Amino acid sequence: MNIYVDGMGGDNAPYEIVKGAVMAAKDFNKKIHIIGPTDIINDELKKYEFESGLIEVVNATEVITNDDEPTKVIRRKKDSSMIVGINRVKEDNESIFISAGSTGALLAAGTLMVGRIKGIQRPALTVMLPSRRGITLLLDVGANVDCKASYLVQFGQMASIYAEEVLGIKNPRVGIINIGTEEGKGNELTKEASGLLKEANINFVGNIESRDLVEGYADVIVCDGFTGNIMLKLIEGLSAYIFDNLKTAMTSDTRSKIGAVMLKPALKSFKKKFDYKETGGAPLLGVKAGIIKAHGSSDHRAFYNAIKQGIIFSEKNILRLISNKIVEI
Amino acid sequence: MNIYVDGMGGDNAPYEIVKGAVMAAKDFNKKIHIIGPTDIINDELKKYEFESGLIEVVNATEVITNDDEPTKVIRRKKDSSMIVGINRVKEDNESIFISAGSTGALLAAGTLMVGRIKGIQRPALTVMLPSRRGITLLLDVGANVDCKASYLVQFGQMASIYAEEVLGIKNPRVGIINIGTEEGKGNELTKEASGLLKEANINFVGNIESRDLVEGYADVIVCDGFTGNIMLKLIEGLSAYIFDNLKTAMTSDTRSKIGAVMLKPALKSFKKKFDYKETGGAPLLGVKAGIIKAHGSSDHRAFYNAIKQGIIFSEKNILRLISNKIVEI
Missing domain, CATH: 3.40.718.10 (Isopropylmalate Dehydrogenase)
Structure with missing residues (x-):
C-alpha cells in the first residue's frame, strides 16, 4: 500500500498538511508520499524529526487555486499535486490518495481519470x-x-x-x-x-x-x-x-x-x-481507487485523521468489498 | 371583504389567536369573524373590550389535531374551524382566511376545496x-x-x-x-x-x-x-x-x-x-381565495401581523393581479 498526500491542497497547506502527514507516518509507522513542489515541501519537512524513509517527496510543480475551473484542471494542470496524486492511485488499486484541495477538482479528476468500480452506476x-x-x-x-x-x-x-x-x-x-x-x-x-x-x-x-x-x-x-x-x-x-x-x-x-x-x-x-477536525475525511465512493477528501480547512489533526481513514480504507480493501457486495441494478 | 380567522389553529390557540384578532379588529377597524366552538371563543373574548359588531363568532364544533391526516380532514372534520373557514372564502373571492393550524391540512383543503386561479398550473x-x-x-x-x-x-x-x-x-x-x-x-x-x-x-x-x-x-x-x-x-x-x-x-x-x-x-x-413572530403569515399562492398561513407557534403579535397581511392581500386584490399577470405556459 502506498499513501499519497496532496501537500498543496486546502486552506492550511502546506504547513498543516505536512505536519499531519509526518505525525501519521510516525504513529502508524507507514511511509507517506507527500506530493508538491520539492523545495516547498522539503522546507516544511525540516521542521520535524522523523526516520529517513518514512516520508518521500513526490515532485509536482503546479498548484491548483480557487480560480481554476474544476473540470479543466485535469488537462491544464497535469503537474499539480492533485493530478499527480490521482494518477498514482489510478495505477495502483491498493494505494490511497488524501487531499484537502478543491472538492470540485477532486471529484472531476477522481471520476473522469480513475473510472468506476465495475457494476457501480455513479460514484458519490x-x-x-x-x-x-x-x-x-x-x-x-x-x-x-x-x-x-x-x-x-x-x-x-x-x-x-x-x-x-x-x-x-x-x-x-x-x-x-x-x-x-x-x-x-x-x-x-x-x-x-x-x-x-x-x-x-x-x-x-x-x-x-x-x-x-x-x-x-x-x-x-x-x-x-x-x-x-x-x-x-x-x-x-x-x-x-x-x-x-x-x-x-x-x-x-x-x-x-x-x-x-x-x-x-x-x-x-x-x-x-x-x-x-475530528472527523477527518470523507471518501469518493464508487471510483476504482482510494480517494479521501479532507475538509478544506483541515488542520494537522484533521488531516492526520483523514490519513488514518485512508489507511483503514486500503487495509480493509474497501474497493473489493464494494465490488463484491454491490448489486447490479 | 370578510376576514375569517381560524380560532383553534396553532400551538397557542385559542388564547393568542383571539387576542391577536381583537387587536387587529380594533387597530384596522374591520370586522373579524373568529371561527371555533362558540363557547370556547366567547370565553376568550370576555377578556377584552371592543365595540360590539367588531368581532363575530362563527361556530365550528370540531378541532383538527396533530393526529389528523391532512388529506382526510376535508371529509372527516367538516365542522372544524379550518374547513368551515375555507368554505367561507371559497364562496367569496374578496374574503380572506387566516390560520395558524396544520400546514398540511391547510394546503390540502386550500388546493382541493378551493381550486386554482385560471392559468395557474400549481399553487405553491x-x-x-x-x-x-x-x-x-x-x-x-x-x-x-x-x-x-x-x-x-x-x-x-x-x-x-x-x-x-x-x-x-x-x-x-x-x-x-x-x-x-x-x-x-x-x-x-x-x-x-x-x-x-x-x-x-x-x-x-x-x-x-x-x-x-x-x-x-x-x-x-x-x-x-x-x-x-x-x-x-x-x-x-x-x-x-x-x-x-x-x-x-x-x-x-x-x-x-x-x-x-x-x-x-x-x-x-x-x-x-x-x-x-414579526413576519406574520405566508400566503398559499395560486388558489382562488385569500388564504394566509400563520406560523404554528404564532403569538398574538404574529397572528396580528398575519391578519394585516391578509387585509392588504384582499385590498390590493392580489387574486386579480395574479390572474392578470400570469403567463400561461
Whole structure:
C-alpha cells in the first residue's frame, strides 16, 4: 500500500498538511508520499524529526487555486499535486490518495481519470456530519445532480461498507432524506428509491426528514446530489449566520462583553462540535481507487485523521468489498 | 371583504389567536369573524373590550389535531374551524382566511376545496424567512414535490406580485435555488427553469446558493416543493440543534452560568431574529381565495401581523393581479 498526500491542497497547506502527514507516518509507522513542489515541501519537512524513509517527496510543480475551473484542471494542470496524486492511485488499486484541495477538482479528476468500480452506476461524494449521536455519513452531496433511484441504492450499499469497515459502526442504519417520515411520502425519486432500498442487502431504516439530519437516526443517509449539495451548503450558510449574529450579540455592550468572556471556555467546546477536525475525511465512493477528501480547512489533526481513514480504507480493501457486495441494478 | 380567522389553529390557540384578532379588529377597524366552538371563543373574548359588531363568532364544533391526516380532514372534520373557514372564502373571492393550524391540512383543503386561479398550473406554499437584509419569500415549500420548470416560473410571478403589493418591496428580485451561482449550473429542472425565468416578466436575478439563502440576495426565491420542504425543515432542525448545544454550554458550570446571565438581554434580541413572530403569515399562492398561513407557534403579535397581511392581500386584490399577470405556459 502506498499513501499519497496532496501537500498543496486546502486552506492550511502546506504547513498543516505536512505536519499531519509526518505525525501519521510516525504513529502508524507507514511511509507517506507527500506530493508538491520539492523545495516547498522539503522546507516544511525540516521542521520535524522523523526516520529517513518514512516520508518521500513526490515532485509536482503546479498548484491548483480557487480560480481554476474544476473540470479543466485535469488537462491544464497535469503537474499539480492533485493530478499527480490521482494518477498514482489510478495505477495502483491498493494505494490511497488524501487531499484537502478543491472538492470540485477532486471529484472531476477522481471520476473522469480513475473510472468506476465495475457494476457501480455513479460514484458519490460523501460528507461526514456531526450528529447528536456521533457521526452521519451523507451522500451524494454533489457528484450527481440528477439521479436514478438505483443510484441511491448503490450509495447506501457503498456507504454501509465504509461505515462498518472504516468507521467501525456495526450494521449501519441507512436512511433516505425525505419530506416526511411515513412510508409512501416523497417525490417520484425518493418513493422509488425507498422501495428499492427496502429490498437491498442493507439495514434500511426508512425516511429521514432533514430536520432530523443531526439527530443521528441513521449512520448513512442517501439522497440525490442536488438535494445533498443544497443541504450541505445550507448548513454552512445557516451556521455562519447564527454564529455571526451570536458574535454581534456578545459584543453589543459592556455587560454582554463581560458575559462573553465568562462563557469563553464553554463556548469553545460548543464550537468544537461544529468543526470537522475530528472527523477527518470523507471518501469518493464508487471510483476504482482510494480517494479521501479532507475538509478544506483541515488542520494537522484533521488531516492526520483523514490519513488514518485512508489507511483503514486500503487495509480493509474497501474497493473489493464494494465490488463484491454491490448489486447490479 | 370578510376576514375569517381560524380560532383553534396553532400551538397557542385559542388564547393568542383571539387576542391577536381583537387587536387587529380594533387597530384596522374591520370586522373579524373568529371561527371555533362558540363557547370556547366567547370565553376568550370576555377578556377584552371592543365595540360590539367588531368581532363575530362563527361556530365550528370540531378541532383538527396533530393526529389528523391532512388529506382526510376535508371529509372527516367538516365542522372544524379550518374547513368551515375555507368554505367561507371559497364562496367569496374578496374574503380572506387566516390560520395558524396544520400546514398540511391547510394546503390540502386550500388546493382541493378551493381550486386554482385560471392559468395557474400549481399553487405553491410560501414561507417568509428572516435574512440579513430583511425578509425573503421562499416557495414552493411543500405543495408540489415534483415540479415542471414552468411551475417555478409561475411561482416567481405570483410571489413577485405578493412581495411588491403586500410586503411593499419595489421590483422584487427573484432568484432560483441552485447548486452554483454560475449560469448553466444545476439539475435538469433548475437549468430549464432558469431559462424560462429569464424570459418571464419578472426581475430575475439568477441562481441563489442555499448557503446564501439568508443573505438577502433575492426577495423571492423559487424552488420545487421537495427542495423547499427539505430546506425549511433543515433550518428548523439545525437551529434547534445549535441552540440546544448553546444552552448546554451556557449551563455547563458556574462560570458559564454567570456569563449566561450577563448575556441574557443581548441573547434575547439575538433569538428574536430567529423567530417568526414579526413576519406574520405566508400566503398559499395560486388558489382562488385569500388564504394566509400563520406560523404554528404564532403569538398574538404574529397572528396580528398575519391578519394585516391578509387585509392588504384582499385590498390590493392580489387574486386579480395574479390572474392578470400570469403567463400561461
